[in-house]
Amino acid sequence: MQPVATTFFFYLLSGLAVLGGILVITRKNPVHSALALILTLLSLAGLYLMLYAPFVAGVQIILYAGGIMVLFLFVIMLVNLERSAKEEQFNKQWIAGTAAALALGVLFILVYTGGKALFPEHLAQLPEQSNTQEVAILLYGNYMFAFEIASLLLLVAIIGAVVMAKKRI
Amino acid sequence: MLDYITSYLKSDLTPGAAGNVLWAFVYILLIFLGLSVAVIAMNWLERKILAHMQVRLGPMRVGPHGLLQPVADALKLLIKEDIMPAEADKVVFWMAPLFVVMTAFTVFIVVPFGPTHAVTDMNIGVLFMLGVSSLSVLGIVMAGWASNSHYPLIGALRSSAQMVSYEIAMGLAVISAVLMSSLNQAGTGTLSMIGLVQAQQAQHTWFVFKFFPLGLIAFVIFAIAMVAETNRAPFDLPEAESELTAGFHTEYSGFRWSLFFLAEYSAMIAVSSIAVTLWLGGWMRPFPTWLSGETWDLVFSLFPGLTFIFLAVFAFVGVVRMPKHPYFRIQTMGLAGFGAVLGLIGLVLFAPPVRDRIQDIYWFSVKVAVSMYMYIWYRGTFPRYRFDQLMKVGWKILLPVGIGVLILTAIAGVWL
Numbered sequence: 034m035q036p037v038a039t040t041f042f043f044y045l046l047s048g049l050a051v052l053g054g055i056l057v058i059t060r061k062n063p064v065h066s067a068l069a070l071i072l073t074l075l076s077l078a079g080l081y082l083m084l085y086a087p088f089v090a091g092v093q094i095i096l097y098a099g100g101i102m103v104l105f106l107f108v109i110m111l112v113n114l115e116r117s118a119k120e121e122q123f124n125k126q127w128i129a130g131t132a133a134a135l136a137l138g139v140l141f142i143l144v145y146t147g148g149k150a151l152f153p154e155h156l157a158q159l160p161e162q163s164n165t166q167e168v169a170i171l172l173y174g175n176y177m178f179a180f181e182i183a184s185l186l187l188l189v190a191i192i193g194a195v196v197m198a199k200k201r202i
Numbered sequence: 203m204l205d206y207i208t209s210y211l212k213s214d215l216t217p218g219a220a221g222n223v224l225w226a227f228v229y230i231l232l233i234f235l236g237l238s239v240a241v242i243a244m245n246w247l248e249r250k251i252l253a254h255m256q257v258r259l260g261p262m263r264v265g266p267h268g269l270l271q272p273v274a275d276a277l278k279l280l281i282k283e284d285i286m287p288a289e290a291d292k293v294v295f296w297m298a299p300l301f302v303v304m305t306a307f308t309v310f311i312v313v314p315f316g317p318t319h320a321v322t323d324m325n326i327g328v329l330f331m332l333g334v335s336s337l338s339v340l341g342i343v344m345a346g347w348a349s350n351s352h353y354p355l356i357g358a359l360r361s362s363a364q365m366v367s368y369e370i371a372m373g374l375a376v377i378s379a380v381l382m383s384s385l386n387q388a389g390t391g392t393l394s395m396i397g398l399v400q401a402q403q404a405q406h407t408w409f410v411f412k413f414f415p416l417g418l419i420a421f422v423i424f425a426i427a428m429v430a431e432t433n434r435a436p437f438d439l440p441e442a443e444s445e446l447t448a449g450f451h452t453e454y455s456g457f458r459w460s461l462f463f464l465a466e467y468s469a470m471i472a473v474s475s476i477a478v479t480l481w482l483g484g485w486m487r488p489f490p491t492w493l494s495g496e497t498w499d500l501v502f503s504l505f506p507g508l509t510f511i512f513l514a515v516f517a518f519v520g521v522v523r524m525p526k527h528p529y530f531r532i533q534t535m536g537l538a539g540f541g542a543v544l545g546l547i548g549l550v551l552f553a554p555p556v557r558d559r560i561q562d563i564y565w566f567s568v569k570v571a572v573s574m575y576m577y578i579w580y581r582g583t584f585p586r587y588r589f590d591q592l593m594k595v596g597w598k599i600l601l602p603v604g605i606g607v608l609i610l611t612a613i614a615g616v617w618l
């Protein structure tokens with residue numbers, strides 16, 4: 034089945050993602066920022082779906098929007114909001130900021146003009162029906178070692194958090 | 203145009219897979235209507251069943267045996283004044299109930315009411331359902347924070363802590379069921395809701411009985427975690443009325459509150475349908491292999507009609523037992539009419555083409571209904587947990603047991 038209105042959805046989702054990103058840094062209230070970040074994360078999940086990666090989209094929703102952002106909001110609600118609302122939001126480092134923005138802009142222009150050869154003309158049509166299975170085969174087959182090392186790293190982080198948070202174990 | 207409509211009727215695909223926008227829309231509308239009716243019915247049933255468990259009568263005044271009570275409640279909620287606290291965060295306060303309702307209804311696009319009766323079948327069905335239903339906690343947190351009041355905030359904090367904890371146990375139970383679905387020739391499992399039921403069909407067993415007692419333990423873990431996920435008794439700490447008035451929706455009234463109510467019940471139906479799909483064989487009728495053959499197929503296909511006839515007889519018994527005072531005349535006539543409608547629906551369900559098409563939906567709904575009854579039963583019998591007990595159950599019992607079941611399932615899958 035052919036996808037419908039692909040371009041429209043791409044621009045809609047990218048627009049929402051960028052809008053959410055801008056709102057994250059301009060809102061004074063941290064809870065509003067977190068909600069805007071959820072908007073960004075959900076539109077990214079939509080973009081993954083458009084790239085024929087439903088598994089990545091599902092994981093994006095369940096981990097980032099459903100898990101991590103809940104913890105974010107949990108922490109934000111526990112800290113004192115009165116003080117942070119009065120603080121100045123942007124520090125005045127105009128020179129460094131302008132330089133960074135210029136460098137990024139030049140990079141974008143270079144990629145847009147000279148990078149056409151780097152990208153394929155058409156998207157590879159991956160089998161949507163077996164995306165999860167493909168990911169599983171790659172993770173538990175070809176990249177087994179790297180995957181296990183990464184999970185070991187996470188285990189170390191969990192133990193570290195417990196050790197640091199609890200005085201007596 | 204007519205071809206476009208009729209072309210789907212003989213199809214054995216879901217509207218999503220067939221790419222049929224019209225039928226997908228029809229399915230969405232049907233599911234929405236069905237859910238609304240189910241929520242209204244649950245409202246009445248919960249009050250009635252709880253009342254009978256506590257040796258009370260429950261709603262009796264509005265309509266015969268209080269049958270019209272949910273309608274009266276809905277009308278009351280719609281015309282009630284909608285109050286927004288003065289210091290509330292207006293936008294977030296307004297968005298929270300919408301967010302909760304949207305997540306609660308979105309998950310139903312992958313629920314398989316039958317091999318073809320789902321809006322669509324996704325490659326990531328279960329993951330999608332768990333992910334989107336885990337988003338509903340964001341709505342609760344938004345509601346609690348935006349109310350700018352203490353009780354809702356505490357309720358929201360409790361809710362987020364509870365949901366994040368129980369999601370892990372829930373996920374582990376789901377993974378062990380998904381692992382069981384990979385025991386086939388190809389050796390690959392599936393996350394698609396329809397695929398999971400088909401895997402149970404191919405293995406001639408419901409996953410709850412697979413590798414006894416491993417499947418059963420995983421199912422019990424899921425059944426406990428799903429009660430906690432939907433904030434229902436005995437895990438209803440986010441809205442514990444003895445401590446927090448009404449928890450995260452204390453400041454909500456009227457229509458917005460009814461949205462929370464709607465979302466809570468449809469979320470209960472959603473997680474119940476995950477449990478039914480993963481462990482209780484989804485749309486399959488009981489004993490599909492043991493009691494197979496033409497005769498048994500016919501017997502089991504008569505069940506939907508018989509259920510409605512039984513309900514109709516129940517209504518007519520009510521008509522006979524109604525007080526004979528003139529004051530009750532309209533109520534008696536109404537109940538008789540209701541019984542007649544139920545009986546007519548039952549008769550329609552006996553017609554062979556309808557019977558064949560409706561069977562899957564019937565068995566799925568019956569299983570979900572049993573699960574919903576369990577919800578009411580828990581609420582009627584268990585005392586509420588304390589918060590530290592809740593956390594202890596989640597992290598120190600369900601999580602280790604879940605990991606153990608997962609490992610044992612993997613071992614059993616490899617060796618048996």
